[in-house]
Amino acid sequence: MARLADLTQALKSANAGASWITFDIVFPDLATYDAVRRSRALNPSLFARLYGVEATGVSIYDCDQVRTIKVTIPRRTASGGPDETDFDGVQQFAPLLDVEVAGVEIPP
Amino acid sequence: MSGAGTGHAGNHDEVRLLANCVIGFGFSRRGFQLGLEREPHLIGCDSGSTDFGPAFLGGGRDPKSKLSSERDLGIMLVGAKTVEAPLVIGSCGGAGGAPHLEGFRTMVAELAGHAGMRLKVALVHADLDPALVHRALDEGRVTSLGPVPDLTHEAIDGSTAIVGMLGAGALIDALDTGADVVLAGRCADPAIYACEALRRGMPAASSWHAAKSIDKGYLATTEPAKGSPVLGTVRADHFTVEPMLPGVRCTTESVARVTMHENPDPFAIVQPSGAIAAGDARYEQLDDRTVRVTGSRFEPADRPSIKIEGARLVGYRAIMIAGMRDPRLLAELDGFLHDFRQLLERVVASLGIRPEQWSMRFRPYGHNAVLGDLEPQADQPPREVGLVVDVVGDTEDIAVAVAGRAGATGSRLDFTGKLGGGGNFAYPFSPNVFRGGAVYEWSVWHILDVEDERDPFRIELVEV
Numbered sequence: 001m002a003r004l005a006d007l008t009q010a011l012k013s014a015n016a017g018a019s020w021i022t023f024d025i026v027f028p029d030l031a032t033y034d035a036v037r038r039s040r041a042l043n044p045s046l047f048a049r050l051y052g053v054e055a056t057g058v059s060i061y062d063c064d065q066v067r068t069i070k071v072t073i074p075r076r077t078a079s080g081g082p083d084e085t086d087f088d089g090v091q092q093f094a095p096l097l098d099v100e101v102a103g104v105e106i107p108p
Numbered sequence: 109m110s111g112a113g114t115g116h117a118g119n120h121d122e123v124r125l126l127a128n129c130v131i132g133f134g135f136s137r138r139g140f141q142l143g144l145e146r147e148p149h150l151i152g153c154d155s156g157s158t159d160f161g162p163a164f165l166g167g168g169r170d171p172k173s174k175l176s177s178e179r180d181l182g183i184m185l186v187g188a189k190t191v192e193a194p195l196v197i198g199s200c201g202g203a204g205g206a207p208h209l210e211g212f213r214t215m216v217a218e219l220a221g222h223a224g225m226r227l228k229v230a231l232v233h234a235d236l237d238p239a240l241v242h243r244a245l246d247e248g249r250v251t252s253l254g255p256v257p258d259l260t261h262e263a264i265d266g267s268t269a270i271v272g273m274l275g276a277g278a279l280i281d282a283l284d285t286g287a288d289v290v291l292a293g294r295c296a297d298p299a300i301y302a303c304e305a306l307r308r309g310m311p312a313a314s315s316w317h318a319a320k321s322i323d324k325g326y327l328a329t330t331e332p333a334k335g336s337p338v339l340g341t342v343r344a345d346h347f348t349v350e351p352m353l354p355g356v357r358c359t360t361e362s363v364a365r366v367t368m369h370e371n372p373d374p375f376a377i378v379q380p381s382g383a384i385a386a387g388d389a390r391y392e393q394l395d396d397r398t399v400r401v402t403g404s405r406f407e408p409a410d411r412p413s414i415k416i417e418g419a420r421l422v423g424y425r426a427i428m429i430a431g432m433r434d435p436r437l438l439a440e441l442d443g444f445l446h447d448f449r450q451l452l453e454r455v456v457a458s459l460g461i462r463p464e465q466w467s468m469r470f471r472p473y474g475h476n477a478v479l480g481d482l483e484p485q486a487d488q489p490p491r492e493v494g495l496v497v498d499v500v501g502d503t504e505d506i507a508v509a510v511a512g513r514a515g516a517t518g519s520r521l522d523f524t525g526k527l528g529g530g531g532n533f534a535y536p537f538s539p540n541v542f543r544g545g546a547v548y549e550w551s552v553w554h555i556l557d558v559e560d561e562r563d564p565f566r567i568e569l570v571e572v
Contacts, residue, residue, distance in 0.1 A: 014369070014370045015159060015370065016370050016371055016372040017158060017253065017254070017370075017372070017553070018158060018162075018254075018256070018550050018553050019253055019254025019255055019256055019372075019553060020254055020372045022370065022371070022372055024365075024368060050482065050484075051482060052481070052482060057255065059372070059373065061373065061374050061375065063364075063368060063374055065360075065364050065391065066361050066364045066365055066368070068365075068368065070368060070374050072372040072373065074254060074255040075254075075255070078254065078255055078256045078550065078553065079162075079256075079549040079550050080158075080161050080162045080548075080549055080550045081162075081422055081547075081548075081549030081550075082422055082423075082425075082467065082469065082498070082500050082547055082549070083469065084161070085471070085477065085478055085479075085480060086478060087159060087160065087161045088159050091478050091479075092479070094478075094479060094484075095479065095482060095483075095484050098484065
């Protein structure tokens, strides 16, 4: 089964202020983007499970123009205090790399 | 000789905005010179972000070095004066608080002196009087920004600094004074650019979306490593974005992506006076390096609101850094760290330091230090680990005392009975304990409803 790492042109995370982490999941072509969207593999429960947040707090946006599924989740430590491990949130995408997406071909 | 308000450009069919990204992180001097040849109506640059964490607001420090900031600021001050365009710097000094703005005022005065320039500078103060925030809280005008606790009077009193994020309104007022340079405290990035387009009568939709599209400079280009600055040209029904450096391109994708960047909602970018709605915008390639955008919208807010940020002191940090390579130790690292913590707690107690006076985090780089309990591959044993023992104490003396005992305590801890006089920790540094200074956390991360978005901000005019 294809992993998200194999299906994406870019897979990144960043903080959106102290309250949220946002993921830009960019696909190399429209066909792959549409197929992943239709598969519903990227859904709120997945992010709730991977990131330990409530599914109701997960927002998913389809950005057709740039073939990007954008996902925003609340930060678990919004305080930026001593427990922070990644202020910019730029390495938080890693758990997504191995997410398996059924029924989508790896693009050439 | 002021660039603002004199209408020197004549043609108001378009407003040209020259955008660098962040002061202190550099930009292309050649690209900037080419940008000046386009006779921009405004030159802008952001200087801050909360990405660096709360310590810079709380401690009144700038995350960038003075040397780096002076290079960027010096080039822009001279360039702006040459073409008589106002220079607007947002979120001065990183966090945009009172000491940060003061630092930039001094830096501009020094640079102007070196260059033999006299400048009229408008300072837009964004630090908020705690009394104003207390009153707003009592009046029910404060709400949480995302998943953070409700604001309390204790949190306001406990904050070492509170700033409001100013919008285009205060900057328009500052430009209307005829200032050569506008130094703004904490500031919404797009406002740095939208102010001049709005002031010259351009519609909110193209002004704001253009501003948002250029406010990260290089990010709007295909070659972020050398792309700043970019030029945004605002017209009544569209805007264009192009890079200034030859060989760099803007594409429909590179420009469209900026609007998504670091925003929780890519279709509604909230500003004090409303939201940039880019969901229906159309991006087209005008030539091989210029992008035209139509169909942007701006949805005015029913009532303006200001984001407010505050930081409070948590304690003082000291860290100890050591490497670990013993495969027997690494195979049971979690158990080792558990024993290490228990032993160190006893050692610290023997120094007369009470448990509530310090806290400690192990950051075992190579073993889940970044993702923690979210790590999907937590069960794979590491080959090598860099251990950061991160101590936060009520005083620096306490933090240094604890971190100072961590090395010997952990290095000699005999975890398998096989140690035989060696040590567990490989030290790359002498000394191996580092003072990390004051530690802060966000105490205020909220939205303040206001009558007028200009209300909390104060403009001060100075000649340098």
